[in-house]
Amino acid sequence: MVLAVVVGAGAGLGSVAFRWLITTFTHLFSGHADYASAGGRANPHVPWLGPFFVVVAPVVGGLLYGPLVDRFAKEARGHGVPEVMLAVAQRGGRINPQVCVVKALASALCIGSGGSVGREGPIVQIGSALGSTLGRVAKVPTEQLRLLVACGAAGGIAATFNAPLAGVFFAMELILGTFSAEAFAAAVLSSVTASVIGRAAFGNTAFLALPPFHVQHVAQYGLFALLGVVAGVVGVGFTRVLYWIEDACDWAWRGPEWLRPAAGGLLLGLVLLALPEMYGVGYPVLHKATQGGYVIGFLLLLLVGKILATSLTIGIGGSGGVFAPSLFIGAMLGAAYGAIAGHLIPSTAGNVGAYALVGMGAAFAGASRAPITAVVILFELTGQYTIILPLMLAIVLAAATGRLLSHDTIYTLKLRRRGIDLRTPAPPGHLGTKWVDTVMEAAPQPLPVDTELLAASDELTRSHHGVLPVVDAHGRCLGMLTARAVAKALADDPDGQPLRVGDLVQPVPVITTQMQLATAVHALAAAPGTGLPVLDPGKEHLVGWLTHQGALRAMHGAVPTPPAAVA
Structure with a gap:
């Protein structure tokens, strides 16, 4: 329990440092605090390039983090969570200690230079590597080492999103894959410790500040249920496209791996030039969509663009998470769905923002099949308890739809492609x-x-x-x-x-x-x-x-x- 508190403190401090790195590199590469909301303006550092600087930024970023990952920690490539799941399930919780530093720098460089990925995967891997390193130094038994790895993941999620409960359930449902009193207690201690540090640095407010949403008509439950099924299909589709594009990049690239992010960064830059809202994590765009700030056609364009940009970022060897992109995709889907419903049945549909919020959780559940985590994290990210019933309904249906369509989740498919099945028990x-x-x-x-x-x-x-x-x-x-x-x-x-x-x-x-x-x-x-x-x-x-x-x-x-x- 003492080690869990120490791991939580380390994950909280790591989260603060990681977010600072992302902000610093984003301002360095784009000249803005978050270029996704800059409307395609020029970088004030290089005004003569105009909006075309976004073609160069991913290339320069790739030249920096590509050799770093290739030389010091190849497992820092990609979205990170599958590597942590594998370490817990089949490697006794052993993670290379250098992953902490390499993953933080590589992901911050990738996101800051335009990589359309999230920051939860990196902070999970950073916190988990910290927990693994501390446990091995303390020479704890294998079961406790696995638990410390999960504590690092819980602390990272809690501090990054100001979501202590979500951090606990993320660690239990996705990383450990099991629930026990001891594991829950340790994860809570780590998550609370990290949250205290995160709130001291970022403030004690909901991650997404939204007006309260209400179910105004009982018929809306049918609309939310249908949205859950559609979001489940989209979540599975996102998973498939992600790995299709990664396979295409593997097939096309014949040069050294350290150069791959820079070469592929040129393609990513062209996507960003056409759709600058894809730059980085994209939370300002997500927030605007939940407030009904985009028309239906543009929402669908943003949905497809995010799937393409995230898949391309991962495929070229970028480093970053897929949780935030799944929320983004779900928000665009939900907002478009709500807008269409509002046109067809204006007296029943209700607020577009409610559908965007439910779509966020449902799309993540369809891709990850972690319904408990999806419900809790959406509640903590937004503080929207008034929409909890349709949120739970849609998330469960999305997870069920995802299971019907795919044997694997967005996390386990990466491992199965390597011939690893986490559900196969180790021989006795x-x-x-x-x-x-x-x-x-x-x-x-x-x-x-x-x-x-x-x-x-x-x-x-x-x-x-x-x-x-x-x-x-x-x-x-x-x-x-x-x-x-x-x-x-x-x-x-x-x-x-x-x-x-x-x-x-x-x-x-x-x-x-x-x-x-x-x-x-x-x-x-x-x-x-x-x-x-x-x-x-x-x-x-x-x-x-x-x-x-x-x-x-x-x-x-x-x-x-x-x-x-x-x-």
Whole structure:
């Protein structure tokens, strides 16, 4: 409990620092406190560029945070929450300590230079990394380490949004995935501590100041119910588009990863030039939409634009959350829906702002399927208790719709695409408690990518593994060369066969030293030959070899052969 308070204090201070970084970088890159509400004006720092500075800003930002993430903490890329969920579920709560600093700087640079993402994902990852680091220094048991990670997430959400209850339920429902008296008490202590610090820095007011909304006619409940279903569909659609665009960016980019955010930043800049309301988080635009400040057509344009801009920001390697974009999308959807209902049945529909508010919670619930968190966080963000019944109705229907349409949420789909299912329990016994770096063996001598095929076949003949790892000129592991692939190439075309192993290299599942063995065995089960390469935490360099025999020995507590240095 003492550590939970300390983690909450750290998350609160981290939240204050993170928001200051975002404000500073936004003013530096755009010349405004929040360019989303600036109406496409020029940057006063470079007035000669006019509104075209938004094409340059994401490129410059990408040149700064791209190398930072690639060099020091690759897990800081993306929206952050899935990495925390994975750390709690399958890595015993272990998160690299450098994530705190790298994630804060990278996300602040990304948002400040125009990245259309939120700040909740980064602060969750920052607070969780702090909790993990403190727990490992204090040498607490694994279960308590997981709990401290969740406390960091709760504190980050609480301080950032002035939402202590939402922080607790976010940690319980999304990060831990379970409820217990001990976990609830620790999360509350962390959340309250962080909220006190956040309120001292930002004031004790609702995050979104809105006039009170009321249900004026009983028929409105039917309208809110239908909005919940529509928002659930839109939430799932947002999830699909997000990962479709990320796949497209992965397919299109062939250069170094550190340069990817800058190159992709040019595309993002063109989107911002066409629709400057997509710059950064966009809370001023969201607030204006809840007050009925936009026409229906422009609301729908903002909805589509946010989906595209957020997906592109994540796809090019940006760093930021998807919670705020889902609220933005839901607000645009709800406001447009309410405006249409007002035109069709003006005597029944009621205030457009009420539909925008309900749409915010419903869209998040449809994407994340966290209905408790959605209800609580919308209540705390707005202080609107008068609309709680239609809010609960729409959120539950949105979550149910999302479940009917998709097996995964916006958070778990990122992990499933890597072959990780958080709902699959770890195997019993020793296997579920060991890490890859404790059971890996010495790796076979790797083949350079430009090795001639005949020479490689000789190496495979002398090797007892049946496969050999392939590395590039910088020592980065590219995959494996199998004896079967070489034999097939020689048999199919003995005169014109490929001359280099790079033509036959096969990609392999990424297994790192910090992966839990229970997760790695799923990839190992389908591996050709005797095993799979083990990479360093940066997912580049070969450091060991995981074999079927090594995994079996781990089940019986045997000690594997220590890995030797790889040339």
